[in-house]
Amino acid sequence: MPDETSEVPPAPRTNGETTKPVDEAAAAPAEDWVTRYKYLLADFDNFRRRVERDRESISRQARAALVRELLPIIEAFRTARDSLAHLPVSDPVRKGLDLLDREWTTFLKREGVEPVAIVGRPFRAEEAEAIGEAPVTGAHPDGSVAEVVQQGYRFFGGLLRPAKVIVARSNTGKGSKDSTASEPSAKE
Numbered sequence: 001m002p003d004e005t006s007e008v009p010p011a012p013r014t015n016g017e018t019t020k021p022v023d024e025a026a027a028a029p030a031e032d033w034v035t036r037y038k039y040l041l042a043d044f045d046n047f048r049r050r051v052e053r054d055r056e057s058i059s060r061q062a063r064a065a066l067v068r069e070l071l072p073i074i075e076a077f078r079t080a081r082d083s084l085a086h087l088p089v090s091d092p093v094r095k096g097l098d099l100l101d102r103e104w105t106t107f108l109k110r111e112g113v114e115p116v117a118i119v120g121r122p123f124r125a126e127e128a129e130a131i132g133e134a135p136v137t138g139a140h141p142d143g144s145v146a147e148v149v150q151q152g153y154r155f156f157g158g159l160l161r162p163a164k165v166i167v168a169r170s171n172t173g174k175g176s177k178d179s180t181a182s183e184p185s186a187k188e
Helices: 024-083 092-110 171-187
Strands: 113-115 128-135 145-150 153-155 158-161 163-169
Touching: 024 092, 024 153, 024 158, 092 113, 128 145
Parallel strands: 128 163
Antiparallel strands: 113 153, 145 163, 153 158
16 A cells, blocks of 8 residues: 555646646746836837827928928019009910919918918907008908008918018007107196
8 A cells, every 4th residue: 555645646737737836926027027018018109109290290390491481482473473463364474373373372272371361350469460550441440450461371270470460550549649648748
């Protein structure tokens, strides 16, 4: 009869399973690697998104610089076109200039460029610079844009260039300044 104190042979393995108890100390490093892997994947995903945002930002800045350089050329072209507005509509030169104007307008819209100053709309100091005043009329109420001297443009929500405008102002504002100016001299 075998001795009861002798060792019992281990049970045979089935399907690659072991009957040895899993050491908890050995399982902890595996969980640590899984956690590290998940953090690494999240960091890489954040890095990829940041690089994509930076790439878009750089592209947008380059396009804005190009459009900013083209604006004086477009405005000079439009001035030339307006000076030839007296030509008949059937004139080939006028037809060509009108075609070029449509192409420039399409280009600006495709690039996301929008004009900021429109005659008759309220003056907005964050988008335009007031370089003069005009009297209030029925078409131009107090505080509205009476004339656009140089158009300003918005590009992807940001201001590409501020407009230079003449703002309609009533005479009451000037009268109150004159009356306050005459008061100190009356006291002297």
